[in-house]
Amino acid sequence: MKAKLAMLMALILAASLFAGCGSKDTGGTDTGGGAVQPTGETVVIYQNKVEIGEPLMAFARKYEAATGVKVDVKTSGGDSPYAENLKAEFQSDRQPDIFVIEGMGGYNTWKSKLTPFEGEEWMGLTDLAFQVDGVVYGFPVAVEAWGMAYNKNILDQAGVDPSTLTSQQAYRAAFEKIDSMKEELGITSVVAIGAGPDLRWVTGLHNFNGYLSAGLEYGDTTVIDKLNAGEADRERLQEYADWVELLFQYADRAVLLTGNYDAQVGQFGTGKSAFVHQGNWIDPWLADNGVDFPMGFAPHASVYGEHDSIFIGAPSFYVLNNESKNLDAARAFLNHMATTEDGHDYMVNQAKMVPAFTNVTLTPDAPLSADVAMWVKEGKAYTWLQNDMPDGFGMGTLG
Template sequence: MKMKKMLKAVTALVVVAAVVGMLFVSCQKPAPKTLTLMQNKPEIDAQLKAYAKLWGDKNGVTVTIKSIGGTSGGMGPQLKADYAAGDMPDIFAFDGLEAYKEWEGSILDLSSEPWVSKTSVAFKYNGKVYGFPVAVEGWGMAYNADMLAKAGIDPATLVNLDGYRKAFAKLDSMKKELGINSVVSMAAAVEMGWVTAHHNFNSLLSNGLPYGDLSVVNALLKGDVDMQRLKEYADWVELLFKYADKTVLLTGNYDAQVGAFATGKAAFLHQGNWTDPNMKAANATFKMAFAPHGSMEQATDGIFVAAPSFYAINKDSKNLAMAKKFLNDLVSTPEGHNYMVKEAGMIPAFSGIDLNPDGQLSKSVQQWAAAGKVYSWNQYYFSGDFRDKVLTPIYNQFAASQITKQQFIDLMAKAFKDNAQK
């Protein structure tokens, strides 16, 4: 009996020792390195994932890219859900002041990062740098130059409402001859509010004003509405909606809107140079460029150019050093340069990058910027909820002819006044 008890005891000790040994070995095994980036440009999803794989393999890291935007919903709600679940990404994009204020408790100060000295468009707040500029982007009205030439329309006339009225009417009368379904490819579905209540809205806020001029923004934030400027802007919105393909306008997603222009079925596109990869994918070889928005009776000679969004690093991330390296390598390595410019087709926001994008629309943005003919992006001085939940439905109702132009004007004016009282 004693021998049996002794054997049992020895066996138990061996088992315990084995378990402890396994636990010790498992504890010594390094945890796999991971990095998560959430971004708001679905049009570069494939290119960013390919670069992330390349960079991850080189640095021994598994990089997960989450692309939220376009018709897949806004990043704000997803970030809030991830925050509530304790699953915030290491790096995430934000689009401006209001978004920064919403997440400033989670955003790391990046002022001492090496890339800061190489850009003039980093996101700054109270003298400190918190955002890595994703790119420089711009938009006006993209036009098919070959088609305009065939119709005898000089793009130089596209600087105000009158110029666009004449051009749109002429193109509309030649739809069969030109092989187009509509003059303009424009989307105004609720899911496409970033086209109407973000990009188009900015025409009201900054068109014709010196770069950085916030006079219209500040007045509207106080509820003070320049009714003449708003009426002319409503004429512009009405003009775009009138000459747009109704199916694309009311139900079209990003691909439908961009695809109509890329395949020669529309003469104009209300989007920016971020569509260059789509043009390349569609083998769109016709000449194209940007003209100013014609949102006023007076002529304006510029397009909207700025950094579209910024990467922030989650200050509570367990991978701070790796997140910093990911961003810095975009600026400091040939692979990073190639991804930004050649693969994603973006205009780099940093000096010291010799590559230039191949896309015609990006080249057009660079030409406008080089000439100093640019207007600010001021839409982000208004909250995401105001743009998406208040303004977007107003544009959508106008597009669907559920409200008149006067009602559009009245609802917009009321929205600004109500917003000022909050």
């Protein structure tokens, strides 16, 4: 796991070193000026990130124009339960060629449907592929991270220095102060967080990851190993419960209990909350809605003690359906994404992601992804482990 943290750092450093050194032409594949004839092949990709749905469809159209292979992008996520909808796709005649799994939990659910990647060019460009017993099954979608995203303007007005937000005591004092100034600051709540049926993944997966890895060295799986063996660290769990209670206490009740993704992120994006419990994947939403105030991440104080890191990892992976009749075309599409200027432009500039590949020389200009790059450079990361829980435990039992 330490090697994975080193890989995350190398990705950011490489992008920084090469930024501005290469051609700015992201025109991509040269089709020779003529129309490419359709091949008759259609690759169906079923993915779980609503934020990248439109950019991915645009990239797919560009790919079709260059190669003649149609790529049909289907998206389920955000307010819609991806895992449940994916199972419905497989129970019908709509099985995708490419779909998404997250961690060992996803692998254990879908392993009978997977076929490995072998000899792909992109495999030599990342150490973050999903592997089981040395066999590569997953193409890393992106490096992602979350912390307590904050509106710097609001914190400045309130006299709160985000660098001091490293413990539950510090957050409690800051929340109390900001809450007492809500009218002056023009906000309706201190924290935008959702725990309703549309946002079970926020509380049941992401927030719970604080119990699993906050304050521990990167790669430390002590807590989740105990959890998966049916054992809880009761003292740590109580500390985590105190954090949840603090977040809920200073949240907007309507957003907390019944709000959807747009309501939660919109509260932050419109300057009506000082913090939002989300990650750098909200960058496309912020860009689409013209949000331009300065922002960044502070650590989650998920348990007692001091915290100096945010949660960083490559949690989502494109995998291949072993019953697909278009496996070669599916492999080619993913390889194109990882190895061409068009693919790099899509990942960084259009989808606002931090790619998991060392050959990408573009750097993110989206505010939260840029902040993630800073945390990665400094080696300040806690492990992303919630996807290694049993399938359904986070979203079903906890969410």
